[in-house]
Amino acid sequence: MDEKKKVGVFVCHCGRNIAQTVDIEKLMEKVREKYDVELVEDNMYMCSDPGQNLLKESIQAKNLNRVIVAACSRDMHEPTFRSAAQEAGLNPYLVEIANIREQVSWVHDDKEKATEKASKIIGSTIEKVIRDEPLEPLKIPVVQRALVIGGGIAGIQAALDIADAGYEVTLVEKSPTIGGHMAQLAETFPTLDCSQCILTPKMVAVSRHPKINLLTTSEVVSVDGYVGNFKVQIRKNPRYVDVDKCNLCDDCTAVCPVVVHDEYNQSLSPRKAIYIPFPQAVPASYVIDEETCLGIDPLICSKCKDVCLVEAINFDMQPEIIEEEFGAIIVATGYDTYPIENIGEYGYGAHPDIISGLDFERLLSANGPTQGVIRRPSDGKVPKTVVFVHCAGSRDPAKHLPYCSKICCMYSTKHALQYKHLVHDGTAINFYIDVRTAGKDYEEFYKRAAEEEKVIYVRGKVSEIIEDGDQLLVKGVDTLLGEAVEVHADLVVLATGLVPSKGTQEISHLLKLSCDSKGFLKEAHPKLKPVESALSGIFIAGTASGPKDIPETVSQASGAAAKAATILASEFLEREPQIAQVDPTTCGLCHTCINVCPYGAIYLDEGVRRITVREALCEGCGSCAAACPSGSIELKNSTSEGIRAQIKALLQG
Amino acid sequence: MSTSKQEQESGIKNPNPKIVLFLCRWCSGKGADLAGTSRLNYPPNVLPIMVNCTSRIDPRFIVEAFLDGADGVLVTGCHFGDCHYKTGNYKAYRRLSLVAKLLKQVGVNPKRFRLTWISATEATKFVKVTTEMVEDLKKLPPYWSNENGGDSDE
Numbered sequence: 001m002d003e004k005k006k007v008g009v010f011v012c013h014c015g016r017n018i019a020q021t022v023d024i025e026k027l028m029e030k031v032r033e034k035y036d037v038e039l040v041e042d043n044m045y046m047c048s049d050p051g052q053n054l055l056k057e058s059i060q061a062k063n064l065n066r067v068i069v070a071a072c073s074r075d076m077h078e079p080t081f082r083s084a085a086q087e088a089g090l091n092p093y094l095v096e097i098a099n100i101r102e103q104v105s106w107v108h109d110d111k112e113k114a115t116e117k118a119s120k121i122i123g124s125t126i127e128k129v130i131r132d133e134p135l136e137p138l139k140i141p142v143v144q145r146a147l148v149i150g151g152g153i154a155g156i157q158a159a160l161d162i163a164d165a166g167y168e169v170t171l172v173e174k175s176p177t178i179g180g181h182m183a184q185l186a187e188t189f190p191t192l193d194c195s196q197c198i199l200t201p202k203m204v205a206v207s208r209h210p211k212i213n214l215l216t217t218s219e220v221v222s223v224d225g226y227v228g229n230f231k232v233q234i235r236k237n238p239r240y241v242d243v244d245k246c247n248l249c250d251d252c253t254a255v256c257p258v259v260v261h262d263e264y265n266q267s268l269s270p271r272k273a274i275y276i277p278f279p280q281a282v283p284a285s286y287v288i289d290e291e292t293c294l295g296i297d298p299l300i301c302s303k304c305k306d307v308c309l310v311e312a313i314n315f316d317m318q319p320e321i322i323e324e325e326f327g328a329i330i331v332a333t334g335y336d337t338y339p340i341e342n343i344g345e346y347g348y349g350a351h352p353d354i355i356s357g358l359d360f361e362r363l364l365s366a367n368g369p370t371q372g373v374i375r376r377p378s379d380g381k382v383p384k385t386v387v388f389v390h391c392a393g394s395r396d397p398a399k400h401l402p403y404c405s406k407i408c409c410m411y412s413t414k415h416a417l418q419y420k421h422l423v424h425d426g427t428a429i430n431f432y433i434d435v436r437t438a439g440k441d442y443e444e445f446y447k448r449a450a451e452e453e454k455v456i457y458v459r460g461k462v463s464e465i466i467e468d469g470d471q472l473l474v475k476g477v478d479t480l481l482g483e484a485v486e487v488h489a490d491l492v493v494l495a496t497g498l499v500p501s502k503g504t505q506e507i508s509h510l511l512k513l514s515c516d517s518k519g520f521l522k523e524a525h526p527k528l529k530p531v532e533s534a535l536s537g538i539f540i541a542g543t544a545s546g547p548k549d550i551p552e553t554v555s556q557a558s559g560a561a562a563k564a565a566t567i568l569a570s571e572f573l574e575r576e577p578q579i580a581q582v583d584p585t586t587c588g589l590c591h592t593c594i595n596v597c598p599y600g601a602i603y604l605d606e607g608v609r610r611i612t613v614r615e616a617l618c619e620g621c622g623s624c625a626a627a628c629p630s631g632s633i634e635l636k637n638s639t640s641e642g643i644r645a646q647i648k649a650l651l652q653g
Numbered sequence: 654m655s656t657s658k659q660e661q662e663s664g665i666k667n668p669n670p671k672i673v674l675f676l677c678r679w680c681s682g683k684g685a686d687l688a689g690t691s692r693l694n695y696p697p698n699v700l701p702i703m704v705n706c707t708s709r710i711d712p713r714f715i716v717e718a719f720l721d722g723a724d725g726v727l728v729t730g731c732h733f734g735d736c737h738y739k740t741g742n743y744k745a746y747r748r749l750s751l752v753a754k755l756l757k758q759v760g761v762n763p764k765r766f767r768l769t770w771i772s773a774t775e776a777t778k779f780v781k782v783t784t785e786m787v788e789d790l791k792k793l794p795p796y797w798s799n800e801n802g803g804d805s806d807e
Contacts, residue, residue, distance in 0.1 A: 073686045074703075102689025103701050107780075113697040120700055514735055534679075534737075578705075596708075598739040621738035622709030626748070638704065640711055647673055647714060650700040651722040 005130040006038040008064040009122060010055055012046035012071035014101055021105040023115045027070075030119040035126050038062050047077050055081065056088040065090065066129045070098040070122050091134035093577070093637060098125040120650050127645040132637045137574035138615055142228040144568045147172065147326040149220055149507060152180020153550060154332035154542030154557040156202050161561035162330075163211035167568045170213045170324060171206065172220055172234055174503060177281035178203055180334055184264065186364035186372075188550060189414040190445035196280060196367070203282040215322070216283060223329070223511055226619070227537025228573040230326045238317030240288035240296060241274070245312035248276065252286060252304035252313070260292045262369075266359045268377060269369035274304045274313075278367060288313070328537050328564035331511065331521065332557065333503040335543040338393045338401055338496040346392060346465050346494055352377040353472060353491050354465060357411055360493045364418050374422055376491045379470070383426065383490030386419055387474045388412040389462045390432040392494035403518060405497030405547040409436045412495040413446050416455040429456045429487060431476050439549060458485060465492055498547040511538060520546045531560040539563050578636050579618035580625065582611045587632040593624035602633075667798075670724035670790035674699040674783070675714075677707050679737035681729035683773035693780045696787040699727065706730070708741030712752045715766065719756075719803075724796045725765040727786050729779070732770040742770065762804040764789045765796065 009031055013019040028040045039062050043051040046069055058064060067090065069081045074097040082092035100118040108114040144167055148159045151173030159171040171178070183203075185195035206212055215236055222233040258273035265271075273293040276286050294301040296315045305313040340349040340356050347354050353376050355363075366372040376383045390412055393400035409432065416428035435457065437443040449455040462476040474487045500519040508515050513533050514522045521544050524532040531539050539560035542553040567573070580593075580602070589611060594602045601617035602624060604610070611633070622635040631640060676682035682703050688695065704710060707730030718726050728749060736742045749768045756766050767786055771779050796802055 073689075075683070075686065099686075099701075102686040104697075106689035106692055107695055108697045109694065110697065117697045117700065124700075124702060512739070596744060598741070619738055621706040621741050622704065623706065623738065623741055623744055626709050626711040627744075635705070635709065638709065640714075643702070643704070643709075643711075643714060644717055646702050647718050647723075648721045650673060650702060651671055651718070 003065065005036075005066050006062065006064050007036070007066040007068065007126055007129060008039045008041070008055075008058050008062060009037050009068045009070060009126075010046055010051075010058075011040065011042040011100075012051065012069065013042065013044045014071065014105075015044065018071070018101050018105040021108060021111055021114045022100060022118045023111055027115050027118050027122075030115070031122055034119070035123055037126065038064060046071050047080055052080070052084040055084050059085060059088040059090050065094065066132065067095045068098055068122060068125050068129055069095065070100045070118065070125075072101040073097075073099050073103075093135040094129065094132050096125050096129040096132065098122045124646040124649040127649045128637075128642055131639060131642040131645070135577040135636060138577050138579075139572045140228050140575050140616060142567060142570055142573055143230075143325040143327040144168070145170070145324070145326050146328045146330065146564045146568060147220075147230070147232055147324075148330045148332060150180070150332035150334055150503065150542075150544070151175075151178030151214075151216070152332060152334045152542065153182045153199065153202075154334065154544075154553045155180070155330070156206055157554050157557035158330045158332060158541050158561045158564075159212050160202065160205055160209065161558050162565055162568070163209045165561070165565045165568075166211070167565060168211050168213070170215060170234075170326070172218045173214075173216045174219050175277070176217050176239060176287040177277045177283070178206060178214070178216065179278075179280075179282070181358070182550065183278060183280075184266070184358060184361055184365075186361050186366075186368070187414065187418060189410045190439075190441045192414070192418075200280045203280065207282045207284075214283065217287070218322075220507065220510060221321070225325075227535075227567060228327050229616075230329055230537065232324055232326055232329075234322045234324065236320040236322055238290070238319060239285070240290070240293075240313060240315060240317050241286045242312045242314060243283045243285040245310045246285040247310055247312075248284060248286070249309070251307045251309070255303040255307050257301065257303065258292050258294060260289070265362045265369045266356070268359060268362055286312075328539065328567045329511070330539045330541055330557075330560045330564055331504075331507055331513070331533070331544055332541045332560075333507050333544045334501045335498040335504075335547070336501045338499050340392070340494050340496060342400065343393050343494065345463065346389065346492070351465075351467060351472070353383075355491070355493055357408065357415065357493060357495045360415050364415070364422075372422075374419060381490070382423060384423070385427045385429070385487070385489045386416075386491045386493060387462070387472075387487060387489040388416055388428065388430045388493045388495060389474075390430060390435075390495045391461070392496050394495075394497035395433060401497050401499065401518070403497070403547075404436065406436070407547060407549045408495035408497060409434075410439070410442055410445070410549070412493070413437075413449045413455070415493060417449045417453055420453050420455060427456065429458060429489070431458050431460060431462045431474075433459070433461065439551070460485065498543055500544065504544045507544075511535065513538065513540075516546075518546075520544065531556050531563055537567060575616075576620060578620045578638060579615060580613045580620070580622070580633055580635055582613060583632045583634070584610045586630050587611050588630055590629065592627050592629060593633050596623045596627045598623065665791045666794040667724060667791055670698055670787060670793075670795070671722065672699045672725040672727055672783075672786060672790065673718045673723045674701045675707065675710055675726070675728040676701055676703045677730040677737075677741075678703055678705050680731035680735060680773050681771040681779065684729075684771045684775050684779045687773065687776035688779050691776050693776055695780045695783045698787045698790075699783045706736070706738045706741035707745035707749075708738065710745060710749070712748055715749070715752050715756075719761065719765075719796060722797065724793070725767070725786060725790045727783065728768045729771045729782070732772055735772060760803040761796075762793055764793065765804075
C-alpha cells in the first residue's frame with residue numbers, strides 16, 4: 001500500500017489527430033514539470049505494436065506501478081492498453097485513459113488552450129490512478145441456455161442455430177403457432193418461392209429439435225439479472241386443448257357455434273372460436289380463443305368437448321408461470337404493418353376494395369380465403385384493373401411515417417407480377433415515388449415486371465381514392481408527364497410500411513432496451529454492432545430493429561445466434577470488479593445504502609451485524625457511495641476522496 | 654483577471670470561466686465522445702470528469718468544486734428512463750435539485766450550476782449546452798472576484 005507510486009504517462013499523437021491541435025512537446029514538458037511522474041513518453045500511435053511495446057518495456061525498465069495513456073476515448077482502446085500492461089506484469093486496473101482526442105483535439109481549435117486542457121485532464125487522471133488499487137475481475141458462472149423471444153422467421157432461425165450449436169433454447173411465442181408474418185405471405189420476391197414451402201420445414205425442425213423448448217401462447221412477464229444469468233418469468237397462457245392428444249380431426253370446428261374474423265386471413269374469412277391458425281401450424285394442435293369462446297364453461301357450451309373423441313379439450317387449464325434462467329436473450333419481436341385506418345386520403349380503410357398489401361398476400365395464397373383466386377372483397381368479382389399504391393403512409397413526415405420501409409417497392413412489384421400471372425388480361429398499375437430495388441436480383445425482378453410482364457409504373461403519388469359506381473376512382477399525378485391522372489380500378493392495394501410490433505414496444509420496456517424515434521429497438525452500433533443491444537447479453541434480430549426483408553432478417557438471426565453462442569460457450573464470464581465496499585468500522589447501519597441500491601445488492605448480514613455487498617449483483621453505479629452519510633461505503637477505484645482530488649486537479653492544474 | 658475594454662463593452666466580465674463538467678459513462682460521456690467524432694466545436698473551458706452514473710455524484714463534489722475555484726458546474730447524465738443503472742438519474746435529479754436550491758440560498762447565481770440530460774446520440778445538444786453555459790458565465794464575474802466568493806452583491 002505504501003509503495004512509492006511510479007506513474008508513467010504515455011502521450012499518443014494519433015497521427016495528426018491529436019498532434020495537430022495539442023502541442024505534444026509542450027504537453028509532455030508541462031506534465032513533467034507539474035506532476036510527480038516517473039516517466040513521460042510519446043508515440044505516433046500508442047495502439048500500434050511499437051506503441052504497446054514502448055508501454056510494456058517502460059513498465060519493466062522503470063518499474064512503473066501506475067500507467068496513464070493520454071489518447072482516445074476509453075471506449076476505444078482501454079482494453080488494448082490494459083492487456084498490454086498485464087502482459088508486462090502490471091495489474092490492468094492500474095491503467096487509466098486520459099481522453100485528449102474526442103474531448104480535446106477534435107473539438108477545440110486554439111492550440112494553446114487545447115494543450116492546457118489536455119494537461120489538466122492528465123493531471124486529474126494522475127490523481128485517480130495513484131489511488132487505484134489492483135483488482136481482480138469477478139468470475140460469474142454462465143447459464144448455458146438461451147431465450148429467444150418471438151417465433152417469426154427471425155426467432156425460428158436464431159433458435160435453430162443456437163440449438164444446432166449444442167445449447168438449449170427456449171423459444172417463446174405469444175400466438176398459438178410459430179411462423180409469424182412470413183407464414184401469411186403467398187410467394188417471396190425475387191425468386192417467387194412459395195413462402196409456406198420454405199418456412200414450414202424450419203417450423204417443423206423447431207418442434208422436433210431435442211434442444212428447443214417451444215412455448216406458444218406464452219409471454220415474457222419479467223426479466224432480471226445480467227449477462228450470463230438472466231432470471232426470466234414466462235406466463236404460459238392456457239390453450240384449452242392438449243397438444244399431445246389433439247389429432248387434428250376437425251370435428252370440433254364443425255360444431256362450434258361461434259363465428260369470428262380469422263386474423264391469419266387478415267379478417268377476410270371467418271373462423272370458429274376453436275380453430276387451428278393454419279394447417280401447417282406448429283405445434284400442430286387446435287386452440288380455443290378465450291376471448292370469443294362462450295365462456296370456457298361446460299355449463300354454457302361444451303359442444304367441442306362433447307365431440308372430441310380423444311378428449312383433448314380441457315376447460316380447466318390455468319395460466320402457468322414458468323421461471324427459468326438464461327445466459328443470453330435474443331429479441332425477435334418483429335413488426336406490424338402501418339394501419340390503413342390511419343390514412344384518410346385513401347378512405348381510412350373503410351371501403352372493402354381498398355386493402356393493404358398483407359391483405360392482398362392472403363388473396364394470392366393458395367390456402368387463403370379465396371383459395372388463390374383473386375376476388376375482390378366487396379362482391380367476389382375478379383378485378384380487371386388493380387392499382388398498387390406505393391409508399392402508402394410512408395415517406396410522409398407531415399402526416400404519416402417519415403421513413404422508407406425498404407420492402408414495399410419490392411412486394412408491390414411482386415403483387416403486380418403475381419396478379420398478372422393469375423389474371424392474364426388484367427391491368428396492374430403501380431403508382432410510385434421512386435422504385436427502390438437495392439438487393440440481390442431485385443432490380444432484375446423489377447425490370448422483369450415492368451418490361452416483360454407489362455406491369456404499368458406511373459411515377460407520382462395518389463392524392464385521393466373515391467367510390468365511383470361499383471369501381472374506385474384513383475386520382476393522382478404523373479410527375480414525368482406533369483399532368484393529373486385518373487384511373488378507374490376494381491381493387492386498390494396500399495403498400496403500407498412496417499412499424500414496430502406491439503410486442504416490440506412491450507419488450508423494450510421489460511428489458512429496458514432503448515428505442516429510436518420510430519419505436520424500433522436501437523442497436524449498440526448501427527454499423528458495427530447491428531444485432532447487439534446496448535445491454536450486454538441481449539441481442540436483436542430482424543424487424544424489431546427496423547424494416548428488413550427476409551434474407552436480411554435471416555442473416556441477422558444467424559448473427560445474433562452466433563453472438564449468443566459466444567456467451568454460452570464460456571463457463572465463466574468476467575465482470576467489472578469496480579463495485580461497492582463497506583468500511584465496517586465507521587458504518588452506522590443506517591440502511592441508507594440498502595434503500596438506494598437499484599439491484600438489491602446490499603444487505604444487513606444479521607449474523608455479524610454488518611452491511612454487506614453481494615458482489616455478483618453490484619453493478620458499480622456508486623449511488624450508495626453518494627448517499628452514505630458517514631462515507632463508509634465506497635466504490636472501488638472511484639472513491640469520494642479520489643473524485644475530489646480529480647476535481648481539484650482540473651481546476652488548479 | 655484583466656478584461657480588455659472591448660470585452661467590458663460587450664458585457665464580458667470573465668473571458669475564461671472554468672467549468673467542471675460531470676459526464677456519465679453510458680450516455681453523456683458517449684455523447685461528448687460523439688461530438689469529437691463528429692468534429693463539432695465547443696469552448697475548451699469545460700473540464701470533464703467521468704463517473705459511472707450521475708447518482709455517484711455526492712452533493713459535496715459540487716460545493717467543493719466552487720471552493721476549489723470553479724466558476725460553474727455542469728452535470729450531465731442519461732435521460733429519464735434511459736439510465737444504465739435503472740434509476741440513477743432520478744436520484745441525481747432529486748439530490749442535485751436540492752444542491753441547486755442550496756447554492757441559490759447562499760448567493761450563487763443559478764447560472765453557475767446546471768443539470769441536464771444528454772443521450773449518447775445527442776452530440777449537438779452536448780455542444781449547445783456547453784457553449785451556452787460558457788457564454789452565460791462569461792457575463793458573470795469570476796466566482797472568486799470578491800473575497801467571499803459567490804454573487805451575493807448581484
